Structures are given as structure tokens and as C-alpha cells.
Amino acid sequence: MPPGYGLLRRVVLLVAWLVWGFTIYGEEKVPKEGPLIVAANHRRFFDPLFVCMAVPRRIQWMAKKEIFLPPLRPVFRILGAFPVDRSGGGHSALRVALKHLAAGKALGIFPEGTRRRHEDLESAKSGVALLAARSGARVVPVYVGPxxxxxxxxxxERFRAYIGDAITLPKDLRGRRELQLAAREVLKEIYELPRREGGDDG
Structure with a gap:
């Protein structure tokens, strides 16, 4: 983990604990090495930062290249974001994501695709299952509360984040329906995390 990232994470964690009583459940469940897909619910613009606070590994995030402007570029780099050209569809993003996983890195993804205030399993996008099947990476579900x-x-009341056990998806997932169903199961697991701990899923 780069020194700048580790320092930033510790500072933000301290501030979040002082202001919101930020509490992490299941931090020990995150594999310390090897390719990993960190899949989380998505309700706010700053969710990537909150997921980075919860997970004790540096996470790589895909971001559209248009936001990598000079004033913010260093911040995005520290947070592990990398630019993706979306003009050619999703193929370019998929190739870059698989490259990071092949290098043994942790990749952050929101299975819902966009911000949602409440649970909607039908919103699950197949990308998380496709990446897991092609890379062999395990999926760690993360729920970030309100x-x-x-x-x-x-x-x-406290700001809570819940981390679940790593999930291994079958490598032989084929076709849109199989991938969609697998992605839905991942999203379902994410939303089950606070319920198992007796927390408020907001």
C-alpha cells in the first residue's frame, strides 16, 4: 500500500470516527493478498472513499477519463482510481479491470451501476460476475450504511460498514442470464450483511 494512501486512509478513518462514530464490522475477512473484487452498495457520490476506509487494502476504481483534470488528478491517483475511455463501449474498461486483477490487485465495483437509495436486486449489473468468472478473483461484499x-x-447512532466473507463464483458462468443471476446473488449478499449483524440497513 503506497505511503500516501495509507496515511490518507488513517486520517479519514480518524475523522469519520470522531464525527460519525464510524465502525467497521468484518475487516478481518478481507484477504490480505491476491486478486480481489470489492463489491459494495452505492447510495452516495463519496461511496468509493467510504469503501476505501472500510477495506484494509488499496482498491483500484474505474473512473471516466473526463474527470481526471489537473487539480484533482493527484487525489484520484492516491485513491487508486484509473481513467477509462467509455467512448468505445465497455470493452476497454473490461480489459483494464482484468489487467489490474491479473496483477493481484483489489478492484472496487458497484453492482448496482448507479446510486440507489434502497435495495433493488433487479438493478444488479452482470459486470461483477463477468469479472469474477474471467479472472478467478474472489468477491468480497461490502455494505456501507447511511x-x-x-x-x-x-x-x-453510528456510521457503519459491514464486510462479508469472500465469495468464489463459478468460472464457467456463460450467457447473460447466468451472469445476471450471479450478480444478483452478490448484491443480495451485500444487503444481507447488516441484517445478520442486527444493524440498520437504512
Whole structure:
């Protein structure tokens, strides 16, 4: 883990704990090495940062190349984001993602594809299953809960993140339907995490 990333993570973790009582459940379940797909729910713009706080490995994130402007480029680099040209469809992004996984890195992905306030298993996109099947990487489900309001914090509510056991998807997944069903199971596992711990899934 690059020094800049580790320092940034520790600072943000401290601030999040002081402000929101940020608590991580299951941090020990994250494999320390090897290719990994970190799959999380997505409700806010800053979710990549929150997932990075929860997971004790540097995560690579795909981001459209248009946002890599000079003022923010160093920040994106520290966070592990890499630019993807979306003009040619998803093939370029898939190749780059598989390259990172082949190098033994951890790749962050949101199976829902876009931000959603509530659980919707039908929104699962097949990308997470396709990447897992082609790379052989395990999938670690992560659920990031709602950020408590100041009033909720006074009542003792905390900002929580839950990490589940690594999932191994079959390598022989074929066709859109099989991939879609596998992705749906991953998303279902993500939303089950806080319920098992007795937390609030918001």
C-alpha cells in the first residue's frame, strides 16, 4: 500500500470516527493478498472513499477519463482510481479491470451501476460476475450504511460498514442470464450483511 494512501486512509478513518462514530464490522475477512473484487452498495457520490476506509487494502476504481483534470488528478491517483475511455463501449474498461486483477490487485465495483437509495436486486449489473468468472478473483461484499444526521448521532447512532466473507463464483458462468443471476446473488449478499449483524440497513 503506497505511503500516501495509507496515511490518507488513517486520517479519514480518524475523522469519520470522531464525527460519525464510524465502525467497521468484518475487516478481518478481507484477504490480505491476491486478486480481489470489492463489491459494495452505492447510495452516495463519496461511496468509493467510504469503501476505501472500510477495506484494509488499496482498491483500484474505474473512473471516466473526463474527470481526471489537473487539480484533482493527484487525489484520484492516491485513491487508486484509473481513467477509462467509455467512448468505445465497455470493452476497454473490461480489459483494464482484468489487467489490474491479473496483477493481484483489489478492484472496487458497484453492482448496482448507479446510486440507489434502497435495495433493488433487479438493478444488479452482470459486470461483477463477468469479472469474477474471467479472472478467478474472489468477491468480497461490502455494505456501507447511511451517514447519521447530527440529531441521530446525539441518540447514539453510528456510521457503519459491514464486510462479508469472500465469495468464489463459478468460472464457467456463460450467457447473460447466468451472469445476471450471479450478480444478483452478490448484491443480495451485500444487503444481507447488516441484517445478520442486527444493524440498520437504512
Amino acid at each position: 451517514v447519521p444526521s447530527p440529531l441521530a448521532r446525539l441518540r447514539g
